[in-house]
Amino acid sequence: MAGTGTGTAPRMRADATRNRERIVAAAREAFVLHGADAPLDEIARRAGVGNATLYRHFPDRDALVRDVALAVMDRVADRARAALDESEGGDDPFEALRRFVLGAVEERIGALCSMLSDRFDRDEPRLLAARQRLEGLLEELFDRARRAGRLRPDAAVGDLLMALGQLTRPLPGTGCAQVERFLVRHLQIFLDGLRAPARSELPGQAVTLETLLTD
Template identity: 65%
Template sequence: METATVAQRKVPRPRADALRNRERIVAAARDMFVECGAEVPFDEIARRAGVGNATLYRNFPDREALQREVVCSVLDRVSEQVEQMLAETGDAFEALSRFVHASAEERIGALCPMISETFDDNHPDLVASRERVEGLVEVLMERARGTGRLRTDIAVGDLMVAISQLTRPLPGTACLNMDRFVHRHLQLFLDGLRAPARSELPGTAVTMEDLRRA
């Protein structure tokens, strides 16, 4: 039997329509997780995405796979925004502020509860997306510190915890009705990050590694 050529051994690329279906599923799932919680029926997600149930299950065999893809897609979009901010010249602190408000628009606080005890937060895809955004935000924060406008006693962990907490809907409150409060409170938080610091923070700056050890 002849040896297969390199071209024959290549895995075929997904068709464009298959990629579009996958993107529609992830977008619909993200919106419905935010609106209804992580246990929203797959049937409803498929209906919102405009695909059949078979298409949804072909892309995502179980809920954890879909949740992971939603979280990764959100983190990757945030990373792309930070990369764009880092490529721009201008006020580094204002770029950091834009990142914080953009994270709120991605509903990061509403999606955080999906990472439950059954969620594999050490999956390679999730680790890669998480490390990418953490590294980029650290660079952004370091640039803002270098201009003297960001206080020096905070780290990436402090920032990410605050974003998660301040963008999470209050119990019994619809997430989509929280925007007018979220951005207002995030701006108050950002004002507290400005140097010179007007108070001394208790404890020490929190890194992402500190959070993972907690």
């Protein structure tokens, strides 16, 4: 009955898959709105499943956060992919970067900040893969902009990722409208700071997710 699939895991029942997806979606919303400490029971309720079902799919909170982070990373990577595709035509590669950055804000990537915490095994295969995909795409975006002489040479993708993460973290108890306005302005200034030519010398060595996690 199981195992007709090609992968290693026994294939999930259709409703199980649907439940899992609903849980991840609800969790993402909850994490964005109430931070990474959002009650799991509430997430289950929002997903329309019993709490024990959540625990069947995700043995503990970290497992859930990890999957949410994976989902977010995937969506952000998709946006990077799209930005690359749209800029194939040869227009300003920095503009592609800018579009990506301002769009990525909507993914509330800050929700995955907890992922950077040391409790996560950074060699966990799926995380590793997702990170590498995302970083690869961003490197490409950066490279193009750098080669076009539009990006300061001492900036690294880690700078951008950390910025997106820290800046999009939910501010508990605050309505979104004003924060949104601040966010866009901040990123615009930040992007201006990223342009070539560099107006100062960046201290330290380039920050990569790798070094961040290895600390």
